[in-house]
Amino acid sequence: MATANLVSWAAGRNGGAVRKVARSLGWFSIGLGAAEILAPLALTKLTGNSGRSRESTRRGLRRVAAGVGLLAKPPALARLLASSNGGVSAKTVAAVAGVTVAGVIAAKKLGAFGKGERAVRHSASVAVNRLPEDCYRYWRDPQKLPAFFKHLKEVRANGDDRLEWVARGPNGQDITCAVAVTEDTGETIAWRSVGDARITQSGWVRFEPMPGGKGTVVRLHIQYEAPAATPDGAMQQMLGRDPALRVRKTLLRFKQMMETGEIATTEGQPAGRPSGTTWLDRMASV
C-alpha cells in the first residue's frame, strides 16, 4: 500500500509520535478499506444494480489488513523510522506527515484509488510557427523522434507501422519497446506499445492549423496503463519524476527543433563552480 511504503521511506526517530502516526495511519487505512467494501454495497442498494466491483472489495480488504497490521505492530514501523536517538523531533513528525500527504497524492496520481486498471494520462499543446504538414512529416520520421523525446536513444523502423523504441533506462541500460502505429491520417498519429510488457504506453499527436494560417497547434496525449497489481516502483520508473512536465517539455523541444533546428541549452557552459548547470536547470529539463 502506497501510503505505508512512503511512510517507511521517512528518515526518523523512535518514540511515541511515530507510534501515534502509525496508529492514525492504521485507522485511516481501515476506514478507507471499509468504505471501499461497504460503499459499493450501499450503492448497489440505491441503484438496484446487482453487479459490484470485486476489485474494490479485494482492495478494501487489503487496506483493512494493512491498517490492522499497523495498529498491531507499530513498533515494526517505528523500527523502520528509528535511529539511535530516543527523542522525536518536530522535524520527524513533519516529515512523516509530509510523506503521508505525499503518499496519498502519489497514490491518487497513480490511480490506486481508481478502477481495476491503473492509468496515467497527460496532455499538452504548443503553438509552432510551421505548417501542419511540416510538423507531421518531422514527427512521422522515426529518426527525428529522439531529438525531442528526451528519454529515447534511438528509434528503428520495422516496416511502415512498426517501430522499435530504444529508451535510456534508469540504471544506464537500454530498454527496448515495440510500438505499433495505430492511426496515421496525416493530421493525427497514434501509437501503442505491443508485446508482453506489463505497462502499456500509448499516445497520439494531432497537428491542427492555427487560424489565419499562422502555424500549427500540436496536441500530444500520452497514456500509461497497467494492471492494478503493478507495484508503484515499476510505475514510477516508467513515468519518471514528473510525467506531466515531461509531456510538455517534449512538445517544447519539438517546437524548438521545428522552429530553430536546435534545442536551447546551457549544458557544458563554464561557471564558477564545478558544473555549468545547477539543480534548477535539471529540474526544468525533464
Next chain:
Amino acid sequence: MKATCWYGTHHVRVETVPDPKILNPRDAIVRVTSTAICGSDLHLYDGYIPTTQKGDILGHEFMGEVVDTGPAVINLKVGDRVVVPFPIACGNCFSCQEGKYSLCENSNPNSVLAEKLWGHSPCGIFGYSHLLGGYAGGQAEYVRVPFADVGPIKIPRELRDEQVLFLSDIFPTGYMAAEACHIQPGDTIAVWGCGPVGQFAIKSAFLLGAGRVIAIDRFPERLGMARKQGAEIIDYEEIDVLETLKEKTGGRGPDSCIEAVGMESHTNGFIGLYDKVKQALRLETGRPHPLRQAILSCKNGGTVSVPGVYGGFLDKIPFGSIMNRDITIRSGQTHVHRYLAPLLKRIVDGEVDPSFVITHSMPLDDAPKAYSMFRSKEDGCIKVVLKPS
C-alpha cells in the same frame, strides 16, 4: 579564462573558469573586448533576483571579436567585431517574427520555471538568473553567444568600443522606453531615475521630438548629466515631485512618464520605510515608489513607460488612478535586436555618442571593486566599463 562570478549578496569574484565551447550549431564564441555593469546587475548583486546561483557568470552588456562559429552561423566570420544584444532570441518563433525579440519562445531552456512565477516565459538573457535561462554572462574574457546568426551586429572599425557598447542594452532600453510614449512634437516627458537608462531615455525623448524633459533624481552628478542633455531637473530630496510636476505643466501633468528606477528605489519618509520593511520580509519584491509617483503625476490619458526592472509582486499600486484616468502602462524587456541597426546609424551619423554616460573604466580583474563602487555611487560613479585584457 577569467570571469566575474556571483557567490551571494554583495559577493562577486573574478574566477578562473573553463573557456566556453560551441554547444549548438547556431552558437558563436566572442572574445570580449569591453563589457559594462548594468544597473540591473545591481539587483543581482543585492540578492533580489531569485534563482541566481553561486558560481553564475554575470554580465549582459558586452562586445568583442568573433573567435569561433558553429556550422549554422554563416553571417559572421572569425575576426568580426560585434555588439551582442542582451536578450537571446531565435528569430524564428511567432514573437521574434513580430519583432518582439525579448519574448522569444525558444531561447529560455528554463521557461517552465519562469511560467510558474510570471504565467508565461520571456526570452533567455545572458547572466541573469536561472529563471531567464541560466546562461553564462559576458563579464568575462570569452562568452558563448547562442543564435549568433540573429543577435550580434557588426561594427565598423572606425568606431570605438565606448561608442557602440551600449547598443547591447541601455541605449535601446532608454530608446524603447521613450518610443513607448508615442511622443508628439513638443510633449513634456518626466523621467524618474537619472542612471544610464534614464540618461538614454532623456536623450531618446529629445530625439523623438519631446519639447521638454523633466528629470528626477537626488544625486548631483546624475542630475548634472541630465541638465547637460537639456533636461529640467527635480531633486526629490529637496522638493515635492508631484506638486512640482503639476506646477510645471499648468496642473495637467507630463504627457508621458518614464520610470527608469526599478525594484530598489530609494524613497524618503514613511513610504520609503514601509517598502523597505515589506521587501526585506519578502512581502513584496520591489520598492515601487517612483512607479506610484509616475502613475499619479501622469496627465489624464497619458502613458507610463517602465524600463525599470521588476521581478515579482508590488504593493499599493494606485490602480484606481490608472483605471479612472485612462493611463496606459508600457513595459517589457527591451527588444534590442530591432533597434541595433537604426541606433547604430544614429551613432555613425554622429547624432549620438553614447560614451557620454561612462564615468569609470577599469580592468576586468577589478570587477568586485567596480560593483561596490557603482552600488554606493562612490566617486560620482554612473557607468563602469570593464576591460578584460
